[in-house]
Amino acid sequence: MSKAAQKHGGSSAPPGQDDDICPVCKSARYLNPNMRFLVNPTCYHKMCESCVDRIFSQGPAPCPVAGCGRTLRKQRFRRQTFEDLQIEREVDIRRRVSTIFNRREEEFLDLRNWNDYLENVETLTFNLLYNIEVPETEAKLAAYAAQNSDSISRNAALASAEHDSTEAAFAAQKQAARVRREESLREDEEDRQDRLREDREAQERIAQGSTAKVTLKKSTARRKDGAKGAASSGNAGPSAAPAFEIQGLKPVAAPEPTKAYDPFGGLRIRSEYFAQQRSCEHPWLDKAKNDPAIVTGGYDVREYCARAMVEAFAGMGVFVDDEVGTGGGQAAATERAAIAAGTDNRTEDVL
Template sequence: MQRNGAVPAPFEDAEEECPICHSKRYLRKDMKFMINPECYHKMCESCVDRIFSHGPAACPVAGCNKTLRRARFRKPTFRDLQMEREVDIRRRVAEVFNREEVDFDTLKDYNDYLNDVEDVTFNLIQNIDVEEAEAKLDAYAAANKQLIQSNMKRAKEGVDTFRARQEAAKESAQQRRKAALQEEEETRREEEEERRNLLKALDAGGDAEVLTRQSQEAMRYRAQIRKEALANEISANENANGSAQFTIRGLKKHVEKEEEEEEKPYDPFDGLSDKREYFVLQEDYGWENYDRLNKPEYSAGGYNIHEYYNRALCEAFSGLGVFIGDSSDEAPPAVASAGAALAAASPMSDDVF
């Protein structure tokens, strides 16, 4: 959107050319391109009227033999026709596979259903086993005709309910703004009236400090009463138009586990322990060469001798349970070893050519 609030015109390539008549937008500023969902080949509106105005005809693009009808031509929504085709396919599949989470007993069944739907959609988009995917789509539509219509009706009701709630929320916001303005005006009027009453009382010889305190307390009390009345009125209006209501939707029934697992504290390592199995790290190993490493001049930069102890012991015990002989018998020969053996077996020659 531009600074003046105007919506900019869509991007139009002056070199865009109709593949049928080869007219360019540079010479025809009012040129409009259209597509047919049968093949998604783009052509200008003049070619569409000229070729298909008398009835169905074959697509004029070379290599495309699909029969097209004038009524199905439309302006593309996206510049990328591959995206246009994918959106149309997903919309067509969604009209048939329109079940929701509330139609399933378990979350696994719902996820399996979504996976099957995505498989069909992917095959249609990528032209993989198209006939099989179309057959599956038609079979599901025929077997679940009543359910599909019921879900379409439910989806329409959901959209209508959402729009009604949006309108109710907008109306409620307008009422709150109007009430706030009224409250502000009422507060200003009461302050002015209270000021006049205070001046009259002071002229009559009353105590200024006492009269001022009483006036402020009276104004606070009236303001509190007015706010409570306003809140009750807004709450009543929201309950009446349904904007404050909500529904909880989910699975038909929640299948609980037979044995509830005891809730454990959160562990970011998922039970993985750093406890060593074969050794216990000691505080000191009594070697004078290690004792000097505990001095401040060595540990000032953060060096810790216990990290060295731990690494050395871990390397020492990491080979337990690994039998090198068995491993060498089962493993294939290394590339370098096999190459060396082959070189040793072949006769030596001084001729490098």
């Protein structure tokens, strides 16, 4: 366990209260809600901001926490990221180790070697974390860093390039999303402007009564074959009507949704090449038609016939008449196939 943790854990105050009292000046957050605590990664002793200012503004000074006495510099003090200072320290140590031991899995011959390397690194990290043989471990770390400076800098460059490319991809995604959003906003705005313009134009037409009447006459004349009704209604003064008529004409795509509904989306179920008879007569099929053991289960011999016909014609594009060479058309072939499906002597050929 680290000294910081020991100091922390050994305090007699309850944990919640202890966190809110500066161990140096003993002022409490209760009295000063704006109090901020800082830690120095040299010894991870926590103290309040005003203590740091007071003690370290004149230059490096020993840590004021009893029993520590390590020399600290003001610029290394920072706010702690994690509530638990031991975790704060572990993260720092692991970060430092990982910048030196930054080998990649693809550099190793096999998984076994890679795992051995990871275990060695973890042992070293563990020693640093729990203050076991620290001088030897630091010496090992420094020796490795000196020997492998090339690979360390190469892998660091690789890692930063990967990080950059990930960042770039992320930024590109964000940019694309922003462009899409702006595009849709712009379209909305254009739609709104269009609607406003149409409204304005309609109002102007209403205001200019004569133009409106002419338009009304023309449009009604187009609509109605009887010309006499059009002339009278134009004068009769329903001047609001033409504005709505003109607006109604503008969306050209209005008749689009009145398309007939096609549940199969254009798929043709009926066969072009044959027509199936209601029943197929053949001695083969008699048993399947009449045997209760087969029929009771719901088996329908017509499905068998239909499948046989589809298989016979599927993808072949072959017509019986063309094969024979009599020169008959597709209709004749279809007719012949229909007969074949129903008659005794041809069924075997087709099936």
